[in-house]
Amino acid sequence: MATLRTVEFWPQTGLAGARWAEGPDEDAFVRSARTIGERYSEGIRPARVRARHPQLRLHCFPHEPGRGEVLVTVFTEPMDGFEMAGVTLPDGVAALSSTARAALALDVMHAAALRMAQARGWDPAAFAAARAHVVAHDLRFRWTGPAKSAPGRRYTARPVCTISDDGLGRLVVEIRRVPDGTLVGASAEIVTPGSERTFRRVARTLRWRDGGTVEINPGERWHSTRVEEPPPLTVRAEGANSPESVPRINVIGGYSDDAVPETYSTALHLLTDELGGPQWTTWWSGAPDDVLEISYDLIARGPAGMTARRGGNKLRVRLDRPLADILAAGDRVALARADVEAVLATARRRAGLGPHPQLPDLARLAAGTTERIEADAALIRRMHAVLDRLADRLPAQLLASLHAELDDGRTGDVMSAVRSWLAHLGVPVTEAERAEFEALAATWR
Secondary structure, three states: EOOOEEEOOOOOOOOOOOOOOOOOHHHHHHHHHHHHHHHHHHHHHHOEEEEEOEEEEEEEEHHHOOOOOEEEEEEEEOOOOOEEEEEEEOHHHHOOOOOHHHHHHHHHHHHHHHHHHHHHOOOOHHHHHHHHHHHHOOOOOOEOOOOOOOOOOOOOEEEEEEEEEOOOOOEEEEEEEOOOOOEEEOOOOEEEEEHHHHHHHHHOEEEEOOEEEEEOOOOOOOEEEOOOOOOOOOOOOOOOOOOOOOOOEEEEEEOOOOOOHHHHHHHHHHHHHOOOOHHHHHHHOOOOOOOEEEEEEOOOOOOEEEEEEEEEOOEEEEEOOOOOHHOOOOHHHHHHHHHHHHHHHHHHHHOOOOOOOOOOHHHHHHHHHHHHHHHHHHHHHHHHHHHOOOOOOHHHHHHHHHHHHHHOOOOHHHHHHHHHHHHHHHHOOOHHHHHHHHHHHHHHH
């Protein structure tokens, strides 16, 4: 006596672009039944049902137009090679959703198996367990092959196979990282016949060509997949109790507005830019705090002064300077330099440090301030000229708004806006105009 191992519809497979059965309803049904048959067969094997033949084979009878119900016929006379049943389908099976059609295939398969069990004296509980097995797997068949390690054992690869509603198998090679099992790569989908036997055969061909390339052969050729190496990852902490934190000076800006005189704000920014140099980092590395964070309020409502507070691994120093003081100053460049010196003196005193590196002297700072203001003005004039050349291609209201923003010194905002609007509106530009945009952007950076 044999053991019943397979309950499935015939044919088992076919070509992707050709019908497996004569009519469209039968073709769609047999394809949907493929995944059900594999899962049902998997569920019946543990019961080791003793039978004349190891297979119960089902097939579709020719279509009968106008039929409104499903008819299952079980052939109880002994046959050679397999037990057999057939089904006659009603109209409209092909129009069912894939889920509904799979559920119908399970109902037909289980009904035929139970009737055959009655004829052969098989225990119906085995078939109830097989049906429950299909339902527990959501009427889908998925098979995962054994994993194989790459040379060096950094990765493993395994085939993951499913049977789709078209009855064909879909195989993907998954690549996982060994230490934590993270999925780091996957092959393109490979189409195969939809059966566990096929999946096992193809899985045996899986091999690593080298430490980063895995390949598999479903029958017609080798398919290769390369591990995509992610970029290196570095984690660092910032804050209290962070030994990897490095000493630095951060100037985070602060409160200001358009009424602050350009000479003062430009000189202030030139000086704070200096604090990013290596000599300043070396000076601050002797402090107990990792970070010196400098901010300012140039429209302060209270009196001028310094505020210093510690938090975490930072010493925060803030300059408060009322706008009226800046407007009343006879030499605004000198005032900016004095303010930055006061910030540094406060930081030095609170951190217990020695003298800090020299800031640019007043004459050099004044010259640099004038040069920066003139360069910014020239940049704004060039931007105005660019906008004038685009007057026939951009809306007048938009142009007026961009000109106004330039007059307020918002050069960077205007550059970004022009690029965005040109792309959004599909405005053509000449090569000369494109080159001018790039030159202006480089100057502004």
